Amino acid sequence: MLKDLFRKPKYVTVKPDKPAPAKRDIPEGLWVKCSDCGEIVYTKELEKNQKVCLKCQFHFRLGARERIALVADEESFRELDSNLVSVNPLGFDTYSEKLIEAQETVGINEAVITGEATINGQPVVIGVMDAQFIMGSMGSVVGEKVARMFERGLEKKLPVVLFAASGGARMQEGILALMQMAKTSSVIARFNEAGLLYISFFTDPTTGGVTASFASLGDIILAEPGTLIGFTGPRVIEQTIKQKLPQGFQRAEFMLEHGFVDAIVPRQEIKTTLAMILELHGKGVANG
Amino acid sequence: MANTVLDFERPLLELEEKIAELRKFTDEKGIDFSEEIKTLEKRARELKKDIYGNLTPWQRVLIARHAERPTAEDYIKALIADFIELHGDRSFGDDKAIIGGIGRFQGRPVTVIGHLKGKETKQNIKRNFGMPHPEGYRKALRLMKQAEKFKRPVLCFIDTPGAYCGVGAEERGQGEAIARNLMEMSTLKTPVIAVVIGEGGSGGALALGMGDRVFMLENSVYSISSPEAFATILWKDATRAGEATEKMKMTARDLQEMGIIDEIIPEPLGGAHRDYETTARNIATAIQPHLEELIGLRFEELLANRYQKFRSIGVYQEG
Numbered sequence: 001m002l003k004d005l006f007r008k009p010k011y012v013t014v015k016p017d018k019p020a021p022a023k024r025d026i027p028e029g030l031w032v033k034c035s036d037c038g039e040i041v042y043t044k045e046l047e048k049n050q051k052v053c054l055k056c057q058f059h060f061r062l063g064a065r066e067r068i069a070l071v072a073d074e075e076s077f078r079e080l081d082s083n084l085v086s087v088n089p090l091g092f093d094t095y096s097e098k099l100i101e102a103q104e105t106v107g108i109n110e111a112v113i114t115g116e117a118t119i120n121g122q123p124v125v126i127g128v129m130d131a132q133f134i135m136g137s138m139g140s141v142v143g144e145k146v147a148r149m150f151e152r153g154l155e156k157k158l159p160v161v162l163f164a165a166s167g168g169a170r171m172q173e174g175i176l177a178l179m180q181m182a183k184t185s186s187v188i189a190r191f192n193e194a195g196l197l198y199i200s201f202f203t204d205p206t207t208g209g210v211t212a213s214f215a216s217l218g219d220i221i222l223a224e225p226g227t228l229i230g231f232t233g234p235r236v237i238e239q240t241i242k243q244k245l246p247q248g249f250q251r252a253e254f255m256l257e258h259g260f261v262d263a264i265v266p267r268q269e270i271k272t273t274l275a276m277i278l279e280l281h282g283k284g285v286a287n288g
Numbered sequence: 289m290a291n292t293v294l295d296f297e298r299p300l301l302e303l304e305e306k307i308a309e310l311r312k313f314t315d316e317k318g319i320d321f322s323e324e325i326k327t328l329e330k331r332a333r334e335l336k337k338d339i340y341g342n343l344t345p346w347q348r349v350l351i352a353r354h355a356e357r358p359t360a361e362d363y364i365k366a367l368i369a370d371f372i373e374l375h376g377d378r379s380f381g382d383d384k385a386i387i388g389g390i391g392r393f394q395g396r397p398v399t400v401i402g403h404l405k406g407k408e409t410k411q412n413i414k415r416n417f418g419m420p421h422p423e424g425y426r427k428a429l430r431l432m433k434q435a436e437k438f439k440r441p442v443l444c445f446i447d448t449p450g451a452y453c454g455v456g457a458e459e460r461g462q463g464e465a466i467a468r469n470l471m472e473m474s475t476l477k478t479p480v481i482a483v484v485i486g487e488g489g490s491g492g493a494l495a496l497g498m499g500d501r502v503f504m505l506e507n508s509v510y511s512i513s514s515p516e517a518f519a520t521i522l523w524k525d526a527t528r529a530g531e532a533t534e535k536m537k538m539t540a541r542d543l544q545e546m547g548i549i550d551e552i553i554p555e556p557l558g559g560a561h562r563d564y565e566t567t568a569r570n571i572a573t574a575i576q577p578h579l580e581e582l583i584g585l586r587f588e589e590l591l592a593n594r595y596q597k598f599r600s601i602g603v604y605q606e607g
Contacts (some may be wrong), residue, residue: 038320071506088602089546090537094322145601169491169512171521174536175548178512179601181491182498185470186598192372193475211463212451212491217471231455231462231491236517 025127031202034058036226046281050267059224059267061204063106064113064130067163071271072117072126079115080125082150086110086141088172106132111166114149119161120275125153125200127162131205138210142170143180150184150191150198159197159278164215166231168208181213188217197281199274202261204250207233216260220277223232223252223261224270292355300339300558302523303332340557343507344583345533345542351507351517352486356561358568360387361483364570368393368400374434376427376599380460383424385416385452388431393443394576399435401428401496405486406505418487419452425495432476441479441579449514451492466495467490468509473498474598475591479582481575483553484508484540485560487557500594501578502548504540505567506555510548511538548601550578 022050032043046053050070051060062070068077071083088095103109111133117126127149129136138146146162153160169177200218205228212231215221223229230250240247248254255261265273293301307328310321333562343351351357364371364387371391375382388401400461403420405411428444435442451462473480482499488510504510512518515532537543540552553574557562582590 083607085605085607087603087605090535092535111412140604142605144602173603174512175510175538175543175546176601176603178490178494179548179598180545181467182470182474182494183596183601184597185467186474186498189471189474190469190595207463209491212466212495213470214467216461216464216467229463231451231466237453237455237458241455245455249455251532256462258459259296272507 022288033169044109052267055223057266059204059226061131061165063132064108064128067128067203068113068117068126069272070267071119073119073121073240076118077115077126078117079113081114081145082109084110084141086139086173089140090172090174092172097157098172100190102133106130107135110145111136111138112142112145114145116152116158117276119271122275122278123158124278125149125156125158125160127160129163129164129165129210131167134170136210137170137177138180139177140180141168143177145185146184147187150187153196154191154194157194157196159199159281161199161201161274162189162214162218163201163203164206164210165203166206166208166215167174170212175204178209182208184214185217186213197278201270202227202229204228207231212220219282221262221263222273223255225252225266227252227266229255229261289466291374294347294350294354296339297356300332300335303328303335303578306348307332332355336557340559345509345536345539346515346530348507348539349509349533351559351561352509353417354561355407358400358560359407359566360404360447360485362564363445363568363571364389364391364400364402367572370396371390371400374402374431377423377430379426380423382413383421385418385448386421386424386428388427390440393579394572397438397440399431399440399442400445401431401442402485403448403493403496405447416452418448419450420448421452421457421494422460422462425451425465425469428496429472432473432480436478439478439482441583442476443575444482444499446482446484446488446493446510447486448489448492450486450489451495460584463542469495470498477587477591479579481579481582483571483575484549486586489514496597498594500582500590500597501550501575503551503571503574504543505551505553505560505571506540507559508540509538510543511536
C-alpha cells in the first residue's frame with residue numbers, strides 16, 4: 001500500500017498512529033550490552049530506566065515516539081501534519097524505496113513528528129526528530145513540518161519545544177533540502193519577534209544543516225549527556241585534517257564548555273526541567 | 289590569461305595558439321596567411337560555441353572552480369568605487385576567507401560581502417580556499433547589521449566550496465554562526481542581493497545567500513554539498529563526483545527551473561575567466577534594475593516578500 005504512494009501522487013494514505021516498534025535500539029533478547037561501558041543489562045530494567053544504562057548512565061538513543069511518551073503528559077499528544085509525505089523531487093534512484101523502507105522499519109512517516117501536547121499541564125507545540133529515519137535528515141517535509149510548528153506556536157501563542165536528532169540536510173533532495181535551513185530559520189525569526197519561547201534540545205546525534213539552522217536558534221538550548229553536536233561530523237573532520245580527534249570532541253559537554261549549550265539535562269530530569277522553564281515563561285508571552 | 293587549462297578547453301586553446309603563430313609568421317616573414325587565419329578563426333568560433341554551448345554539469349563545476357575565475361575581489365575592483373575593506377568580527381578575529389566592506393555601486397553607497405578564494409597556492413592558503421570559519425560569518429553579519437543601520441543595500445558574492453570543517457571551526461560554533469546568519473538575514477531591514485559567482489557550496493554558501501534576489505552566473509553552481517561529498521555520502525565513492533553532478537541539479541538553469549534563484553547572469557562565451565570585464569558588466573546590468581526596485585519598497589513589503597520567497601521552498605505531498 002505504501003509502495004503505491006510514490007506512483008500515485010494524487011492521494012495518499014498514511015499511518016500516523018502506528019506505534020513505533022519497541023526496543024529498536026536494543027537488540028532482541030532479554031539482555032543488552034551497554035555500548036559505552038560494556039555492562040550487560042537486563043532489557044526490562046533498561047527500559048524501566050528510560051534507556052539509560054544503570055551502571056554508567058549512558059543514554060541509549062530514543063525513537064521519536066518513545067521521546068514523546070517520555071516528555072508529553074499521557075494522552076496529551078495530538079499530532080500535526082502527519083499527512084505531509086516526501087516525494088522524489090530530483091528523481092533520485094532508490095530514494096522512493098528508501099523512504100518506504102524507513103517508514104516501514106521506523107514506523108513513522110518522516111524524520112520529525114510534530115504536534116501539540118502538554119508538559120506537566122502546560123500546553124506546548126512539540127517536535128521530535130528521529131535519527132533512525134534516513135539519518136534524521138531534513139528534506140522538504142521536515143523543513144515544512146518544523147516551519148508549521150512555529151507557525152502553530154505563533155497562531156496559538158504557545159512555546160515550542162523541539163528535540164533535534166539529525167545527520168543534516170537530506171542529500172537526495174539536493175538544493176531543496178539545503179533551502180529548508182533558510183525556511184526554518186526565517187520562521188523562527190518571526191516567532192522570536194512575537195516574544196514567544198523556543199526551547200531547542202539536542203539529542204544524539206545532531207550535525208549538519210539542522211545544527212546550522214533551527215537547532216542552534218533556541219532561546220534556551222539544552223542537550224542530553226554525551227550528545228554529539230556539530231556542524232561537520234567527526235569522521236569527515238578526521239579525514240580532512242588527517243588527525244585523530246580528542247576524546248569528547250563535539251560532545252554535549254564540549255559544547256557546553258565552548259558556550260553553545262545552556263545546560264546538559266539527564267534524561268530522567270528532562271520533563272521536570274522543561275516544565276520549570278515553561279513555568280518561568282508563563283505561556284511564553286512577555287506582557288501578554 | 290588562463291594558466292590553468294581545462295581538458296575540454298584544450299582544443300580551442302590549441303587552435304587559438306595556432307592562429308597566433310600564423311599571425312606572427314605573417315608579421316615576421318611577410319607571408320600572407322590571411323585566408324588560413326580566417327578559416328581557423330571561423331573554426332575557433334564554431335568550436336567555442338560547440339564547447340561552451342553544451343557544457344555538462346561537471347564541466348560547469350570545473351569552470352566554477354577555475355583557478356583564474358574572477359573572485360569577489362575582482363568584481364569589487366570592477367564594480368565598487370571607493371571601496372574600503374572592513375575587517376573582523378569584533379569577537380574572535382578576522383577571517384580572510386570573507387571579504388567585506390563599503391563603497392559605491394553606481395554612485396550609491398553599498399555594503400559588499402563575499403567569500404574570497406585565492407588564485408594561486410599562497411593566496412589560497414591565506415584565504416583558506418574560500419572556506420570561512422565562524423568568525424567569517426560573524427564578520428559578515430556584523431557588516432550586514434551595519435548596513436541595516438545606515439540603510440545601505442547589501443551585495444553578497446557567493447563563492448565557497450563550503451564552510452570550513454576543522455577543530456577550531458567546531459569549537460567556535462560553525463553551526464551556530466551559519467544558523468544565526470540565516471535567521472538575521474531573513475529580517476534584515478535593507479535590500480539584500482546575492483550573486484553566486486563560482487561555487488555555492490552548502491550551508492556555508494547559503495549563510496550569505498538569503499537575498500531578496502538571488503542571481504547565479506551562468507557557469508556557477510549551487511548545491512547541498514560538493515559533488516565529491518555527495519558521492520561519498522551516498523555511494524561511498526568520491527570518484528563518482530562527475531556522475532553526482534548529473535543527479536544533483538546544481539547548475540544555474542536547474543536552480544532557476546526549481547524556482548530557487550531569480551535570474552541567470554550570462555557569462556561571455558568561454559567563461560568568466562576569459563573576460564573579467566564583460567562578466568562584471570553583465571553582473572551590474574543584471575542587478576541594477578532589481579536594486580532600484582527593492583530600494584523603492586517599504587520595509588514591510590521588502591521583508592514580507594523575502595519571507596515568502598524562502599518560506600515557500602519545498603516539494604512534498606499533502607495527502
